[in-house]
Amino acid sequence: MMESNRVYLDNAATTWPKPESVYRAVDQYQRELGCSPGRGVYRHATRADQVVAQARDRVAQLLEAEDSRQFIFAFNGSDALNLAIRGSLRPGDHAVTTAADHNSVLRPLRFLEETQGVAVDRVPCDAAGRVDAAAFAQAVQAKTRLVAINHASNVTGTLQDVPRLIEIVRRQAPDALVLVDAAQSLGHLPLSVRQWDVDLLAAPGHKGLLGPMGTGLLYIRPGVEDRLAPLRLGGTGSQSNEDRQPAMLPDKYEPGNHNAVGLAGLAAGVAWVEERTPAALRRHELALLTALLEGLGGIPGLTLYGPHDPAQRVGVISFRMEPFEPHELATLLDLRFGIQVRSGIHCAPRMHAAIGTLEKGGTVRISTGPFTTPAEVEHVVESLRQLSRERGGIAVPV
């Protein structure tokens, strides 16, 4: 067992640990600055403004955006997705999403379908979690207003061919906005708003970007703000003589007090990602993924889901190992081996249906992070092999 007795492999929920610089930035903000940004003229308020501006600039730089004001800070990834979805769709509109998408996309769309007469098409995936491009092309219509695409699945790690899907949208639906959910990919691999013809891109700040919880972001392509109503309205510290929300960015979408403490940490997290470079983090992730897929693939009774090719996925691996139930297996892994993984239905019911695990309690999910080591991966493989041997009664050479 690892010395620390904690092998954290639930990084798809939130990354842990964070870089030391993130802890320090949070503590320092709380103790030394403490005040609210965007509203005061005193010295510390000005420094608080700079902290938020720096977080915004770092995110914009990481994603190669020209104007950092096109990045809106949100509560979490779901908050950013809700702004994109609920802010862009009107009663009677048509939207398209995919079976790979998370409930943070599926549930707002279901809600709009049931309460506002929004028509929603949900494009199926194959058994490896890949969106069916032909069905996608069928679903996207001239009248479509919003297309929400998951970049990397939080269940199977499957990476979608986003440029190809966007191409279909642009060809067939001139008025559609394209929203990409990059919750499981941003910070994990090189990503740029220049590489894709994307209108909206949402992500939490506390996953691949290594910021604290209580942070999220939405990229809004210049001009798209004219089609996006705010989800939250209120005090912005700007145009305060008016009880109308300002139209300027980012204020239009950022009422109330920022989680400035969290943004101080987010700036530090993004700085760490930039320093290591997303390309190097991706290489690290691919090495772990390859070892995991190979190691787990040889264990009797263990079924892996998602693409076989590590290059087609991020560091999120779902599996089942008969005769264990997912929750039982996750509990055993933690109590006996210190391995912390997620189990069950991972808030993406249609992906579980696609891979055939919706009706049988879901999967066990391992998700790696930048601090995951090859030794930890080996420990996971050995532990599962041991459990398989014990419960299955099958002799496995070790």
Place this chain on the structure above:
Amino acid sequence: MMESNRVYLDNAATTWPKPESVYRAVDQYQRELGCSPGRGVYRHATRADQVVAQARDRVAQLLEAEDSRQFIFAFNGSDALNLAIRGSLRPGDHAVTTAADHNSVLRPLRFLEETQGVAVDRVPCDAAGRVDAAAFAQAVQAKTRLVAINHASNVTGTLQDVPRLIEIVRRQAPDALVLVDAAQSLGHLPLSVRQWDVDLLAAPGHKGLLGPMGTGLLYIRPGVEDRLAPLRLGGTGSQSNEDRQPAMLPDKYEPGNHNAVGLAGLAAGVAWVEERTPAALRRHELALLTALLEGLGGIPGLTLYGPHDPAQRVGVISFRMEPFEPHELATLLDLRFGIQVRSGIHCAPRMHAAIGTLEKGGTVRISTGPFTTPAEVEHVVESLRQLSRERGGIAVPV
């Protein structure tokens, strides 16, 4: 000047400093737990669940609610208010608010008025910021669906007679929900959801409750959830086999990852408030307020706004001192005396109109907190007296 060279009097924006226990809880959560609550079966995930449950229980206990599930955690006060307002009003509904209310109430209502045909009445205040009860009674109608009342003004500190206003609503508008914005009062004085006949009560977690930024809360009276649509939808870690939002509390309104780091700090903040007791914190606030009102009242050229009687207000004081512009005065107070206050229009334009400062650049605002000392108050009075003397050229005995 204070030894620390920082006299922070912007507590109405966010309290600073926080108790040491808040800083430690935040740092400890990040370093030792780190994981997301509500979604895992492993040991640390269970401890994370307990942190959130404890924060909820503490808030419920402070406010004397029977069931802690009736408290929803939000991003900030504005987020909680938006959920209450946008979640309860439908196209064509009638709503009432007051001139004392903050833009986090006024702007969502203006938005619904302009985009959804919601009719909004805004009840005026007198020159001390008190809601005109007769006009209020005129505005509240049988068809009214929501009445949003500010408890304590963030401009003048004015405390409204909430029970009396609620009584009018109950008599005249049987279907109306009553929403109280307790942003400037919760944690500052004894407050209980049993003392008022209130349906919804919103507050940030980072002001009087002394939690970190990125926290807010909404109390929902039992049964009111049936009339309140969620503002945000997504993964809840519950009923994950469904792409419909669960109806149960608190999940219905809490999609996505919690700011669990912030909630760990909030639990510590509320514990501190409970230990000191809101009644004792109120006595401290009243002593500071009395000294400030007396001291400032004697300075030539200085005009105080809000009620004369400290018992009718919280520790928020707006003033102007001729011939200074508010921003100029705030800058001078900081640079020369280390006194950090807010200046301008404090996100409540109708209150500024009521007290006559909307068209002339607003006010300077001093807001005290539980760590404000009598010596700091004295320093503020002395500093303003000195500035008045210098600029006004008027000899003032000291």
